[in-house]
Amino acid sequence: MGASEAVVRQRVAKALRDSGDAVSDRWVELQLAQGELRGSVGERELREEADALVAALAAGLATGLPVTQVVNSHQELRQAVVDLSLRRARGGATPTATSLAVLVLKEAVLETVQTTTDDAGELFGAALLINRLLDAAGALSFDTYVEGREEIIRRQSRQLLELSTPVVRLWRHVLAVPLIGTLDTARTQVVMENLLQAIQDHEAQVAIIDITGVPTVDTAVAQHLMQTVNAVRLMGADCVISGIRPPIAQTIAQLGIDLSKILTRASLADALSEAIKLTADPAVESRALR
Incomplete structure (x- = not known):
């Protein structure tokens, strides 16, 4: 300088x-x-x-x-x-x-x-x-x-993703995630993180993923669901997917997507009944069926 x-x-x-x-x-x-x-x-x-x-x-x-x-x-x-x-x-x-x-x-x-x-x-x-x-x-x-x-x-x-993917405690040891809209990679990650944390916090035995509000299920969405189910199982909990409507069932069959290893139900009510059975708590089941 x-x-x-x-x-x-x-x-x-x-x-x-x-x-x-x-x-x-x-x-x-x-x-x-x-x-x-x-x-x-x-x-x-x-x-x-x-x-x-x-x-x-x-x-x-x-x-x-x-x-x-x-x-x-x-x-x-x-x-x-x-x-x-x-x-x-x-x-x-x-x-x-x-x-x-x-x-x-x-x-x-x-x-x-x-x-x-x-x-x-x-x-x-x-x-x-x-x-x-x-x-x-x-x-x-x-x-x-x-x-x-x-x-x-x-x-x-x-924050918007977290608000759009709430984890709800339906019953003792039973959680549910009602999904609405498209399920992409980013949203799946948020669902997985929130659900796994809730399973730990509530000592949940069953997690219900309700896809009634998901408009379509393609190979990518099915893959995301299977990843979430596998993660839930690693936490020692069972996972039930509800909201399998006829059009979605037909699409899954036509695409050849294998969901045979995942427990599925047509409605959230059916999934809740299954969750009560999976918890194997007679006292809980008797109260729920009154």
């Missing part, structure tokens, strides 16, 4: 340290003027973000790291950008607004540097340095935002 760049770097770092509050105020003002946030982030949060990021920028520039590596290699600065992006993602701001919020900091920093020097060469060098530094911060904020939103979407999707 040449001496002139070192001087410029020191001047920008000093401006951030000495006039950090002014930079933060100006940055908040510029973000609010853009109107991109649309209420997703309050003014107080903007100020907290600004103070943290401006302080981290000053600390990062004070290191010996190359300008192009400061954002990604300086822990405090990287964390400040990441935290800002994740908060914006959770708040519902767009990725464009998040990146622009970081990039508009260029103007606030350069305005402050201009008050400390009249040297045209230093100002030009400062503008180049600030561009390189905050372009990297903008790219990091965009990537972090996208990753954060993807994680939120994955978590929400899993």
Whole structure:
């Protein structure tokens, strides 16, 4: 790094340290003027973000790291950008607004540097340095935002899957999972995890998987069901599949799917009767049949 760049770097770092509050105020003002946030982030949060990021920028520039590596290699600065992006993602701001919020900091920093020097060469060098530094911060904020939103979407999707596949305790030692809609790999995994955990928690002996609400059963769905049945058996419980309607029975037969090793019943009531027998508890059976 040449001496002139070192001087410029020191001047920008000093401006951030000495006039950090002014930079933060100006940055908040510029973000609010853009109107991109649309209420997703309050003014107080903007100020907290600004103070943290401006302080981290000053600390990062004070290191010996190359300008192009400061954002990604300086822990405090990287964390400040990441935290800002994740908060914006959770708040519902767009990725464009998040990146622009970081990039508009260029103007606030350069305005402050201009008050400390009249040297045209230093100002030009400062503008180049600030561009390189905050372009990297903008790219990091965009990537972090996208990753954060993807994680939120994955978590929400899993929550919806769990809500759509409840495990119901029908009787002592008897559980049921009423399935409605398409049964794919992701949903099967959630069904299996929730059902196995419920078997352990309730010391269940029988698990009923009711597919009355499943519109069609093809080879993939049958495979998913068999995997779940095998997992239930490994837990030491019996499994009954109910809701085998005539069209589904015909489809299974035509496809040549072998469900002979799985106990099936036409209705949930039939499956419950079978479950009571499988539990081999005379007292339970007598109460259920009254």
